[in-house]
C-alpha cells in the first residue's frame with residue numbers, strides 16, 4: 001500500500017483528490033495519507049472551483065492528516081510519494097525538497113517555470129534514485145492515446161498536417177492570482193498551450209524550429225493568445241493555437257485535427273471521429289475516463305513495481321519546456337524563426 005501526500009488543493013488539486021478517493025474506493029493499493037494547503041479553507045473544501053469539474057467528493061478532513069505547511073508535512077510523514085499540485089513557480093523547489101527527503105514525486109504540468117529548473121528536478125531525482133513524473137495528462141488521455149497509436153503504427157500512413165487548439169475563459173480563480181502573473185505561471189503559453197506543445201513533442205519529437213505569434217491581453221500575464229508553427233525535417237505542417245480570453249459562455253474546449261496520407265482524425269467537443277480516405281467514417285470506442293485517472297494509476301504502478309517512467313519521462317517533459325521557451329522567444333521577436 002503506497003502512502004501519498006497531496007499538496008495544493010486548488011482547482012486541479014481537487015481533481016487529484018477526487019481521483020485518489022476513487023482509486024481507494026476501487027481497492028487500488030494507494031492510501032491518501034496527508035493533504036496540505038497553505039489556505040486552511042481549502043482543506044475543508046472551501047474556495048472557488050476551476051476549469052476542472054471538481055467537488056464530486058466533499059473533502060473529509062478527518063480521514064487525512066491535514067497540513068498548512070509543506071515542510072512540516074515532509075518532516076512529519078513517512079510517505080512513498082508526494083503529489084505536487086502547487087502553482088507552477090513552486091514545482092521545482094517543492095519537487096527537489098521531496099526528492100531530497102527520499103520521496104518519489106508526481107508533479108503537475110508544466111514541469112517548471114524554466115528548463116534550468118527542470119534540470120534541477122531531474123538531478124534531484126537521479127541523486128536520490130527516486131522517481132519523478134510530470135502530469136502531462138494528454139499522454140494518458142484516451143483520445144490522444146488513440147492519435148498516438150495511429151502515428152506510431154502507421155495505419156493511415158504518415159502524418160501530413162495537424163492542428164491543435166485549446167481555449168477558454170481567462171482564469172481568475174487562482175491563489176493570489178498567480179495564473180495571471182507571467183513570472184509565476186508563464187501565461188497561457190506555458191500554462192495551457194503547454195498541453196499541445198507536449199502533445200506535439202510526444203507525437204513527433206523535437207521540432208527543428210518554431211515560429212510563434214503571441215498577444216498579451218491582460219497586462220502582466222504573459223501571452224494570453226498564441227499561435228505556433230512547428231518545423232519538421234519531413235515538411236509536415238503542424239500548428240497549435242491557444243487563447244484563454246474566450247470569455248462569456250464559450251466554456252473550455254480542446255481539439256485536434258490530424259491528417260494522415262490515408263485518412264484524418266478530428267477531435268473536439270463532440271468527441272473523436274476517424275475519417276479514412278476510403279470507406280465510412282467511424283467513432284472509435286474509447287474509455288470515458290479522463291487522463292488524470294490513468295496518469296495517477298500509471299505513477300502508482302511505476303512506484304509499486306519499480307518500473308521506469310516511460311510515457312512521460314522527465315527528460316521528455318523537460319524538452320517540452322525547451323520548446324515553449326523557444327516559442328516565447330519567437331513571440332517576443334514577433335514570429336521570428338527560433339531554432340531548437
Ligand SMILES: NC(=O)c1ccc[n+]([C@@H]2O[C@H](COP(=O)([O-])OP(=O)(O)OC[C@H]3O[C@@H](n4cnc5c(N)ncnc54)[C@H](O)[C@@H]3O)[C@@H](O)[C@H]2O)c1
Pocket residue numbers: 007008009010011012013036037038039042050051068069070085086087088090108109110135137173174175191
Ligand atoms: N493537467 C491539467 O489539466 C491542469 C489543469 C489545471 C491546472 N493544472 C496545474 O496544476 C497546478 C495548480 O493549478 P491550480 O489551477 O489548481 O491553481 P490554484 O491556484 O487553484 O491552486 C493552487 C493551490 O495551492 C495552494 N498553495 C499555494 N502556495 C502554497 C504553498 N506554499 N504551500 C501549500 N499550498 C499552497 C493554494 O492555496 C491553492 O489551493 C498548476 O501547475 C497548473 O498548471 C493542471
